[in-house]
Amino acid sequence: MSAEIAAPRSQRIDPKYNRANTSRGSFEMVAWLFMRLSGVALVVLIFGHLFTNLMVGGGVKAIDFGFVAGKWADPVWMFWDLAMLWLAMLHGTNGVRTIINDYAEKPATRVWLKGILYVATIVIIILGTLVIFTFDPCIAGNTIPACK
């Protein structure tokens, strides 16, 4: 004799236990997928960033205003850094959001912590994006001959 027992959330028990059709469920699914896709991209972007900035040439000691100006004279590095900024900030924000959801138990605490997180994320993404696109190698204070 065999009794068939439906798997949980297979909609054969009671549709109200199915999580897949709610918008919340689909948001978490997209967030889960985003962590994996952005994660792969970030491995390439950040390893490339660390290699060119710290491993070749003079390493950390060679990083100054001129070094940044040299990199951002090339649109490839501008978009490299832009992609890194957006993906890393969104990946990190979603990670910290998960941690807040796990450990902050009071609803008010969760709202506050996530509010602070989202404000910080928006400010940093907008600031970083503006810096990349409005960068001026001949900003006041730069005394190199090319800026005379």
Add this chain to the structure above:
Amino acid sequence: MSKTSSGTLYRGREGMWSWVGHRITGVVIFLFLLVHVLDTSLVRVSPGAYDAVMATYKNPLMALGETALVAAIVFHAFNGLRLILVDFWKQGTKYQRQMLWGVLALWVITMLAFSIRHLSLAFGGH
């Protein structure tokens, strides 16, 4: 405990510690990222302001901090790729422990190479 669930034991074992490590390194990297965007933003203030802040990254103590940060990044990166394999590869859950040892082996090799190069550049006389 039934036979079928013993194969998925994660709690208290290597798998759980890799999860703890992934969370801690993730938070550390995120906090540095916030600071790093702010320090890089000084290129929009003046070359002098940016160079002054970058100078603080060039002292020997900070070189050790940078090595620790890169250690966190490299672990998070390799363990993240392991998590993707656990989720998407059919044999992923079966080999999650072996993959963790692979992550740690690659982490040691990468960090040896990075540390030698970075610390010799940072502690070098010129």
